[in-house]
Amino acid sequence: MPTTYCHCGNVQVKVDALPDTLTSCNCSICRRTAALWGYYPQAQVSVSVKTEPLQTYCWGDEYIDFHRCSQCGCTTHYTCRPKAEMDRVGVNFRLFDNEVVQRLAVKTVDGASF
Numbered sequence: 001m002p003t004t005y006c007h008c009g010n011v012q013v014k015v016d017a018l019p020d021t022l023t024s025c026n027c028s029i030c031r032r033t034a035a036l037w038g039y040y041p042q043a044q045v046s047v048s049v050k051t052e053p054l055q056t057y058c059w060g061d062e063y064i065d066f067h068r069c070s071q072c073g074c075t076t077h078y079t080c081r082p083k084a085e086m087d088r089v090g091v092n093f094r095l096f097d098n099e100v101v102q103r104l105a106v107k108t109v110d111g112a113s114f
């Protein structure tokens with residue numbers, strides 16, 4: 001299973017398989033974190049922490065929780081709150097090796113416009 005870590009190694013993210021595409025979004029948060037998102041149903045992602053807890057950020061309509069390592073600050077993934085009614089986890093593929101990311105097509109989404 002494709003597995004990666006935040007910079008300090010505290011957070012491990014494991015996915016069932018590599019996604020077909022990654023998403024680059026220009027909305028107010030994605031452009032700041034510069035994440036490249038791979039989308040999965042919740043059952044296909046497993047996240048674990050070694051010692052330090054995750055920190056979570058949520059704003060606006062509060063549909064999505066963005067999670068980051070509290071030690072090194074890397075944005076690792078996002079999860080949808082129940083009211084979003086969407087079974088989706090966004091995994092930040094910037095955490096994976098360059099060789100992995102380079103093989104995947106990147107889809108650009110104009111999230112700033114909606």
Ligand SMILES: [Zn+2]
Nearest residue numbers: 006008069072
């Ligand atoms: Zn870390």
